[in-house]
Every structure is written in structure tokens, then in C-alpha cells.
Amino acid sequence: MYDAVIIGAGSAGLMCAARLVSNGVKNFVVLDSNSKPGKKLAVTGNGRCNLTNLELEKDLYYTDDHKLLDSVISRFTVIDTINFFEKTLGLKTVNKDELVYPRELKSSAVIDVLRLYIPLECFVFDSKVTSIRKEDDYFVVEADREYRSSNIVIATGGRSYVNTGSDGSGYKLLASLVPQDCFVPLSPSLVQLKTSDRDLKALTGYRFSCTIRLVCNGDEKACETGELLFTDYGISGICTMQLSRYLESGKNTIVVDFLDKDEDIIRSCIENFPERDTRDALAGVLPGVLTDIVLKRIGVKKLVSNNEIDRFISELHEFGINISGTNGLDNAQVTRGGLKLSSLDENLQNKLIKGLYVCGEVVNVDGPCGGYNLQWAWSSSVIVADQISRSIV
Ligand SMILES: Cc1cc2nc3c(=O)[nH]c(=O)nc-3n(C[C@H](O)[C@H](O)[C@H](O)COP(=O)(O)OP(=O)(O)OC[C@H]3O[C@@H](n4cnc5c(N)ncnc54)[C@H](O)[C@@H]3O)c2cc1C
Structure with a gap:
């Protein structure tokens, strides 16, 4: 005994x-x-x-x-x-x-x-x-x-x-x-998140230092700053895991701010290289795949007018990712x-x-x-x- x-x-x-x-x-x-x-x-x-x-x-x-x-x-x-x-x-x-x-x-x-x-x-x-x-x-x-x-x-x-x-x-x-x-x-809990947003597949393997927010059914639940990793199923990284704790049933969206306070750099690149297409003009500040995705989301081929640049910047500040689920208990x-x-x-x-x-x-x-x-x-x-x-x- x-x-x-x-x-x-x-x-x-x-x-x-x-x-x-x-x-x-x-x-x-x-x-x-x-x-x-x-x-x-x-x-x-x-x-x-x-x-x-x-x-x-x-x-x-x-x-x-x-x-x-x-x-x-x-x-x-x-x-x-x-x-x-x-x-x-x-x-x-x-x-x-x-x-x-x-x-x-x-x-x-x-x-x-x-x-x-x-x-x-x-x-x-x-x-x-x-x-x-x-x-x-x-x-x-x-x-x-x-x-x-x-x-x-x-x-x-x-x-x-x-x-x-x-x-x-x-x-x-x-x-x-x-x-x-x-x-x-x-x-x-503390798990990677899946998305059904097909346009994000191109970002697989990219990492960004950014701020992300979780919005559940229209209400902001939590916010984290850190490294965001895009994967073939969705998003990962410590800040994603942290926000996964607050998911609710219904509509969950991760809103990414890729820019923080760096929006002037976008404006100056567009102004400095007017002859280049937008992807090349921003080559030194954003991965080309992200530029392409954001241009597509705002329905613009090349940033020219101030209004187009403003919309591009605003999309980079409020880049929505629809969350379709988590990677499950096995991966939590x-x-x-x-x-x-x-x-x-x-x-x-x-x-x-x-x-x-x-x-x-x-x-x-x-x-x-x-x-x-x-x-x-x-x-x-x-x-x-x-x-x-x-x-x-
Ligand atoms: C990838 C990863 C990274 C993590 N990093 C951190 C971190 O850095 N900091 C942090 O605070 N937490 C971290 N965690 C969480 C932390 O590891 C766990 O919360 C903690 O280990 C739980 O301790 P536990 O003893 O309750 O369970 P466990 O450590 O899982 O131990 C349970 C044990 O019980 C045994 N067992 C189960 N059923 C039976 C049975 N029927 N008969 C005999 N034996 C059985 C298992 O074999 C196992 O050895 C991490 C978790 C993971 C998966």
C-alpha cells in the first residue's frame, strides 16, 4: 500500500x-x-x-x-x-x-x-x-x-x-x-486559426511583425502585437494563438494592421517611382504578393490618385481575415x-x-x-x- x-x-x-x-x-x-x-x-x-x-x-x-x-x-x-x-x-x-x-x-x-x-x-x-x-x-x-x-x-x-x-x-x-x-x-485553446479566404494562399510562409485584433460578431475582443505567420491553412504565431482563446461561435474576423504608423513610407514610394507599377514601386517595403492581394481587394490595378493611395493604406491598416475554425485539439x-x-x-x-x-x-x-x-x-x-x-x- x-x-x-x-x-x-x-x-x-x-x-x-x-x-x-x-x-x-x-x-x-x-x-x-x-x-x-x-x-x-x-x-x-x-x-x-x-x-x-x-x-x-x-x-x-x-x-x-x-x-x-x-x-x-x-x-x-x-x-x-x-x-x-x-x-x-x-x-x-x-x-x-x-x-x-x-x-x-x-x-x-x-x-x-x-x-x-x-x-x-x-x-x-x-x-x-x-x-x-x-x-x-x-x-x-x-x-x-x-x-x-x-x-x-x-x-x-x-x-x-x-x-x-x-x-x-x-x-x-x-x-x-x-x-x-x-x-x-x-x-x-492556444491554437492556430484556419481561413477560407482563398486570396491568402499566396502569402503562405510569409511572416509579418504587426498588430492583430479579433472581432467576434462585430465586437472587438482582444488585440495582440507580434509575429504573424501565414500558412497553407490560415495563420499561426504566438499572437494568433493568444487571440484564439477568445473565439466565439458566429462570425470571427482577424483584422491585421500591417503598417502601424508607417503609412508615409507607402506614399513616398509611390511618389518616388511613378513610372513603376505599384508592386515594383513598393518592392522595398511590402512583399509583392501582399501588394497584389491588397490592390485586388480595393479593385485598383495601379495606385495613382491620392484617393487610391488612401484606400490602399486603409486596407493595409484594416486587413480582414475571415476565420473558419481552428486547427483543433490535436494541434492546440x-x-x-x-x-x-x-x-x-x-x-x-x-x-x-x-x-x-x-x-x-x-x-x-x-x-x-x-x-x-x-x-x-x-x-x-x-x-x-x-x-x-x-x-x-
Ligand atoms: C507545444 C507546446 C508548447 C507549450 N509551451 C508552454 C510554455 O512554454 N509555457 C507554459 O506555461 N506552458 C506551455 N505549454 C502547456 C504546458 O506544457 C501544459 O499545460 C503542461 O505540461 C500540463 O501539465 P500536466 O502535467 O497537466 O500534463 P502533461 O505535461 O501533458 O502530463 C500528463 C502526463 O500524464 C500521462 N498520462 C495521461 N494519461 C495517462 C494514463 N491513463 N496512464 C498513465 N499515464 C497517463 C501522459 O503520458 C503525460 O506524461 C505548451 C504546450 C505545448 C503542447
């Missing part, structure tokens, strides 16, 4: 285990269907792992229980997280503005310090949990064999990037224990929905089933890019580990 069985050796499961060790608890096991720990952690931040955010704004998370989310992150804060990584696990961190990374800018360093702090014998890999049942005052976990404990931690992640192991089976395990109304339906960085946070008590223990703890992305909490989702994994798993440690002393 173990003091705890942790299901999932991802961000939350590893941190939960490390915290148990630092609290002096060693009689636990971490099960994972993968053959090694932290497969999703390895791909975070483009392989650099954006650990957390020094200016984390809790209001930016989506959840069904903001009060509990606030309490969890206030009890194990961003600074607590950095201190734990630095002082307990021995990871050196660096900041790039408000974003915090391992000093080596390698996610493998984060996985290594967590993995090495946890005794090797506590891990069982290639062990997929297929069922959990409650017997008297303990749980029986079916995986490569049966495991028994009065404390179970579900840290199975969301349902995106399935090849990292988070295949959604954690929701099924939970659904066998708690009522169906404890779940919020799953949807993709984060899953929205899952087990309602409000079904858990202040220590993330199920309100009805004693000893059933849940942390990380399987819970209905998701944040923007910039270390928010890992911070939730760190804070929620530490709260769980501390409660388990208190309960077994």
Missing part, C-alpha cells in the same frame, strides 16, 4: 512527486504510459520551456472557479516556484522580460532536475492506467499491475498533442468516479475545459471522494502563452503534495 499513487509523469505529476520528496514522503509511485517523464514538458517554449511569468495576471486564466484558482496560485506563487526550482532542485533560471526560462534555455534541464530529485524506484513507465476503483478507504489502480493507496493524484494532462501521452484518458478515469456534471466540454497547446475546479476543495481534493486529488491541465483551468499553464501545473501540484504530506504524518 502506497502513501500516494500519482498518475502522470508530466509537469504536474513530476512537481507533485518532487514536492512529496522535499516534504520527506517517499512511499509513493508515479505511473506513466510513456517510456520516459515530461514528454510534453520537453516541447514547451519551443524546447526552451517558459517556466513561469513574473507578471502573471490571474484574471487572464479561464476557469469555472476564479476564487479557488486565485487561492492556489497565491499559496504557491511565481516566486515560490522559482525558489523551489533554484534552491531545492538546483535549476538556474533566467528572465527574458517577464518570461522565466532555465538558464540553459533547454526544457531538458527542467525535466532532469525534477527527475533526478525523485528516487528512480518511485517511477513506473510504460504503465497506462486503465481504471481506478474505490474499495473501502483505499483506491485500486489498474495499470501494468494493481497499485493500492488511499491517495490518488490525477495528473494526466489535457487532450492536446496526443503523442506526448496526454490522450484524454484521464478524463475517462475521472468520469468513472465523479458525476458527469463535474465536467466542462473540451475545446482547443492547451485544452480548455475538463474537470470543474469547483468540484474540488481548497486542496484540490474531490469534494465528495476523500483521497482523490486532481492537478494540472486535466482541471478546467487554462491560461495564455507566457508560462501561465506551467505555473498552474506547478502551483496546483504543490498544493496537492502538501495536503497529502499533511494527511499521512
Whole structure:
């Protein structure tokens, strides 16, 4: 009989285990269907792992229980997280503005310090949990064999990037224990956007530094500045992912400002090269394919009059992209929905089933890019580990 069985050796499961060790608890096991720990952690931040955010704004998370989310992150804060990584696990961190990374800018360093702090014998890999049942005052976990404990931690992640192991089976395990109304339906968050605008195909592979706004059913929802990448299905890049969080049903449009305050440069190029066609006149400031698309959209072949130049500039400021959908859960960085946070008590223990703890992305909490989702994994798993440690002393 173990003091705890942790299901999932991802961000939350590893941190939960490390915290148990630092609290002096060693009689636990971490099960994972993968053959090694932290497969999703390895791909975070483009392989650099954006650990957390020094200016984390809790209001930016989506959840069904903001009060509990606030309490969890206030009890194990961003600074607590950095201190734990630095002082307990021995990871050196660096900041790039408000974003915090391992000093080596390698996610493998984060996985290594967590993995090495946890005794090797506590891990069982290639062990997929297929069922959990409650017997008297303990749980029986079916995986490569049966495991028994009065404390179970579900840290199975969301349902995106399935090849990292988070295949959604954690929701099924939970659904066998708690009522169906404890779940919020799953949807993709932080995901690329698709468009049906055929004229944009020609822009595939182009990147722009620009400001983009999301307009849903006529109302502006959010605005981001950064790099916009055009792809064969639509648009990508961090600012696209950020805006994808605010999509609504109905008509969604991304409005791109390609120019910011640079409109004088367009006027001067047209004035300086009157003999050239517009594409060539603007060759030094805009890709020719974009010039062609914008000319077509405003129905002009060559910019000559001031009115035509004004309309061209205005289209570059307000370039609309009709959004037809997202690239789906499989390609999303984060899953929205899952087990309602409000079904858990202040220590993330199920309100009805004693000893059933849940942390990380399987819970209905998701944040923007910039270390928010890992911070939730760190804070929620530490709260769980501390409660388990208190309960077994
Ligand atoms: C490409 C990408 C980049 C990202 N970059 C960042 C970033 O830079 N910063 C940030 O804050 N967030 C980032 N995220 C989000 C972040 O990685 C996740 O929110 C976080 O890893 C969730 O942690 P978790 O422990 O809940 O789930 P996971 O890390 O997904 O771990 C879940 C584990 O549970 C195991 N498991 C699942 N079901 C079972 C089962 N039935 N039996 C046994 N084991 C099981 C899985 O194999 C997996 O190892 C990124 C995500 C992606 C996809």
C-alpha cells in the first residue's frame, strides 16, 4: 500500500512527486504510459520551456472557479516556484522580460532536475492506467499491475498533442468516479486559426511583425502585437494563438494592421517611382504578393490618385481575415475545459471522494502563452503534495 499513487509523469505529476520528496514522503509511485517523464514538458517554449511569468495576471486564466484558482496560485506563487526550482532542485533560471526560462534555455534541464530529485524506484513507465476503483478507504489502480493507496493524484494532462501521452484518458478515469456534471466540454485553446479566404494562399510562409485584433460578431475582443505567420491553412504565431482563446461561435474576423504608423513610407514610394507599377514601386517595403492581394481587394490595378493611395493604406491598416475554425485539439497547446475546479476543495481534493486529488491541465483551468499553464501545473501540484504530506504524518 502506497502513501500516494500519482498518475502522470508530466509537469504536474513530476512537481507533485518532487514536492512529496522535499516534504520527506517517499512511499509513493508515479505511473506513466510513456517510456520516459515530461514528454510534453520537453516541447514547451519551443524546447526552451517558459517556466513561469513574473507578471502573471490571474484574471487572464479561464476557469469555472476564479476564487479557488486565485487561492492556489497565491499559496504557491511565481516566486515560490522559482525558489523551489533554484534552491531545492538546483535549476538556474533566467528572465527574458517577464518570461522565466532555465538558464540553459533547454526544457531538458527542467525535466532532469525534477527527475533526478525523485528516487528512480518511485517511477513506473510504460504503465497506462486503465481504471481506478474505490474499495473501502483505499483506491485500486489498474495499470501494468494493481497499485493500492488511499491517495490518488490525477495528473494526466489535457487532450492536446496526443503523442506526448496526454490522450484524454484521464478524463475517462475521472468520469468513472465523479458525476458527469463535474465536467466542462473540451475545446482547443492556444491554437492556430484556419481561413477560407482563398486570396491568402499566396502569402503562405510569409511572416509579418504587426498588430492583430479579433472581432467576434462585430465586437472587438482582444488585440495582440507580434509575429504573424501565414500558412497553407490560415495563420499561426504566438499572437494568433493568444487571440484564439477568445473565439466565439458566429462570425470571427482577424483584422491585421500591417503598417502601424508607417503609412508615409507607402506614399513616398509611390511618389518616388511613378513610372513603376505599384508592386515594383513598393518592392522595398511590402512583399509583392501582399501588394497584389491588397490592390485586388480595393479593385485598383495601379495606385495613382491620392484617393487610391488612401484606400490602399486603409486596407493595409484594416486587413480582414475571415476565420473558419481552428486547427483543433490535436494541434492546440492547451485544452480548455475538463474537470470543474469547483468540484474540488481548497486542496484540490474531490469534494465528495476523500483521497482523490486532481492537478494540472486535466482541471478546467487554462491560461495564455507566457508560462501561465506551467505555473498552474506547478502551483496546483504543490498544493496537492502538501495536503497529502499533511494527511499521512
Ligand atoms: C507545444 C507546446 C508548447 C507549450 N509551451 C508552454 C510554455 O512554454 N509555457 C507554459 O506555461 N506552458 C506551455 N505549454 C502547456 C504546458 O506544457 C501544459 O499545460 C503542461 O505540461 C500540463 O501539465 P500536466 O502535467 O497537466 O500534463 P502533461 O505535461 O501533458 O502530463 C500528463 C502526463 O500524464 C500521462 N498520462 C495521461 N494519461 C495517462 C494514463 N491513463 N496512464 C498513465 N499515464 C497517463 C501522459 O503520458 C503525460 O506524461 C505548451 C504546450 C505545448 C503542447
